[in-house]
Amino acid sequence: MSSRPLRFALVVSIVPAGPGFLPSASAQELRQLTHDPAFDHHPVFSPSGEEILFTSRTGESTAMFRIRVEGGERQRVPVDLTGDLYSDWAPDGASIVFDVRQGGGPPDIYRFFFASGEVRRLTDHPGMDGHPSCSPAGDRVVFTSTRGGNLDIWVMDVDGGNPTRLTDHPESDWHPRWSPDGERILFTSSRGDDADIWVIRADGTDLRHVTSVAGIEDRGFWSPDGTQIVFQSGGDLWLVGSGGGSPERLTDFPGSEGHPAWSPDGRVIAFVSDRAGTTDLWLLVLPRREPQRRR
Secondary structure: OOOOOOEEEEEEEEOOOOOOOOOOEEEEEEEEOOOOOOEEEEEEEOOOOOEEEEEEEEOOEEEEEEEEOOOOOOEEOOOOOOOOOOEEEOOOOOEEEEEEOOOOOOOEEEEEEOOOOOEEEOOOOOOOEEEEEEOOOOOEEEEEEOOOOOOEEEEEEOOOOOOEEOOOOOOOEEEEEEOOOOOEEEEEEOOOOOOEEEEEEOOOOOOEEOOOOOOOOEEEEEOOOOOEEEEEEOOEEEEEEOOOOOOEEOOOOOOOEEEEEEOOOOOEEEEEEOOOOOOEEEEEEOOOOOOOOOO
């Protein structure tokens, strides 16, 4: 990684008032975290909020790395596998789950333990298993799978046991993410006119349509208090209440932004942007505000 210092900029965004961590209008600090020709993507914060796990692709080589939120040298995760490497931390920070597409075939889900270096395969199915997200309790993993004949949302135990289908629809469902309280799961679905964000309870009941505007809304990520969802659409980041409503634009920068991930303390949103000419990780540092109670 380059030793150049982080770049700082101020941007002004109008974001929705109401529950959560964000003020209705304020100056926000924008920081570029990685600076290199590689394609950096899929950021996710560690449970402590001190590190970010991400995927970096250079040519045909793909690997996972860790980097401190304040910057510095990236550290490669010693996993001798390449592929999609869409990943998530276990809530205790001791392991990660990730997917790997090997040899041009469909991906499977693995778990890596930092202390021992063990890589444990969780799925081994002819269909696609990917996009894993750990439950807040650390006992289950939600993921996308075609093992039922269609792209749907499934859950399994963290050791790979008891796979259970959560959605069953002729259209495709993907990119699930567990809510902070463990009660709900958001995902993207093409079951409407285009791709929208949907939310379902973790037991498969109470399906709700969260976004329904024109265009593709994808890669949703909960705020730490569960009241808002950040997502990508049309090359920008947007916010919407977890119960639905009119989305509000969070970024309006040159280039394209996506792959948002919220920090555990609600202060930072990590995302991917090509605004500097290469696809790097950026941080949107939000003004401090005490979280409000959910109503």
